[in-house]
Amino acid sequence: MKNTSALNNLEFDMGKGKYSELADSLEYWAEQFYLDEEVSDAYGDQIAYLLYNMSIQMKEIKNA
DSSP: OOOOGGGGGOOOOOTTOOHHHHHHHHHHHHHHHHHOTTTOSHHHHHHHHHHHHHHHHHHHHHHO
């Protein structure tokens, strides 16, 4: 596994954004990973699956 230390300092500020906007972004990137022929190997499919399911969960939380 690659060193992820750069990700340890990653922050996300929703600011005035909405969870639905973030969920839409996750869904968009899931589709890009899934449809991109260069990354549509097992990792691309796994990333697409995770991002898409995260977007679904975020939309359910928003509606709760």
